Amino acid sequence: MKTNGILLAAGLSSRMKVFKPxxxxxxxxxIEHSVDSMFRAGVNQVIMVLxxxxxxxxSLLRNTYDxxxxxxxxxxxxxxxxxxxxVKLGISASSPCEAVYLLPGDMPAIHTRTFLAVREAMLQKHALAxxxxxxxxxxxxxxISFxxxxxxxxxTGEGGLRELWHQLESQIITVPVEDMGCMLDADTQEDYNRLADYMENLISS
Structure with missing residues (x-):
């Protein structure tokens, strides 16, 4: 299955008070860690929505990646x-693929096995998400299947992504994982400290 990734990094970082990426x-x-996590999982292309x-x-990333x-x-x-x-902008900019991952830019600690687990589940169950x-x-x-x-x-209705998932509920599957990275983002300074400690311990071990 050919996959792409949409990395969502357009926000104001208002709760964090400093620019999260x-x-x-x-x-x-x-933001580099987030990009790298997707490439390690085998995605063909990452569309970063800014x-x-x-x-x-x-300007900081354009010379780092293909x-x-x-x-x-x-x-x-x-x-x-x-x-x-x-999400719509990212999808519209995506090259042809069979499915796209969605990832907030402040969630850089997702393990490769988590990406692969949802991919394998989609392949087996032919789910839409x-x-x-x-x-x-x-x-x-x-x-998300294309x-x-x-x-x-x-x-164009109310409720955004939450309402969309509600409408697709019968065709969504879930995959239990053991990945603390799925629980960690950087909405606040406390969140960032917890995330940084986790990643530094992972990298050091």
Whole structure:
């Protein structure tokens, strides 16, 4: 199955108070760790959806990765739109594939086996979407089949992604995983400290 990844990094980092993509863990920017996690999982292309300070992010990354494999797309209305808008932009910029992973840019610690687990589940069950779960709760990154992409692009109702998943519920499968990375983001300073400690311990071990 040919997969791409959509990395959502358009937000204002308002709760964190500092710009999250540039936060460092082991000498590397958080956003780089997020990109690398997708490439390690075998995705063909990552579409990074940018907004606030997007040009700074692009300028720092454009020479680090193959430009055909890391593509930058801008959500110019990042301050007034929700995540679904960025997802639609990322999907529209994606090269042909069979499914796309969705990952917030501040979740850099997802283990490769988690990406592969949802991929394998989708292949086996022919589902429209596959989510990893921890203790029964859905986590990132979901894998979304391109069979439902037109439906996502056409959705204009209330409720955003949550409502979309509700409408597709009968064709969504879940995969229990043991991956603390699915629980860690950087919404607050405390969250970031916990994430950095976790990743530094992983890298050091």
């Amino acid at each position: 540039f936060l460092k863990i082991k000498g590397k920017m958080m 907004g606030y300070r997007g040009e700074e992010v692009e 430009p055909s494999r890391l593509v930058f797309k801008y959500n110019d209305k990042y301050a007034e739109t929700d995540m679904l808008t960025s 596959a989510f990893p779960t921890i203790d029964g709760y859905r986590k990132h990154p979901p894998l 069979k439902c992409i037109e439906r996502i692009l056409a959705f």
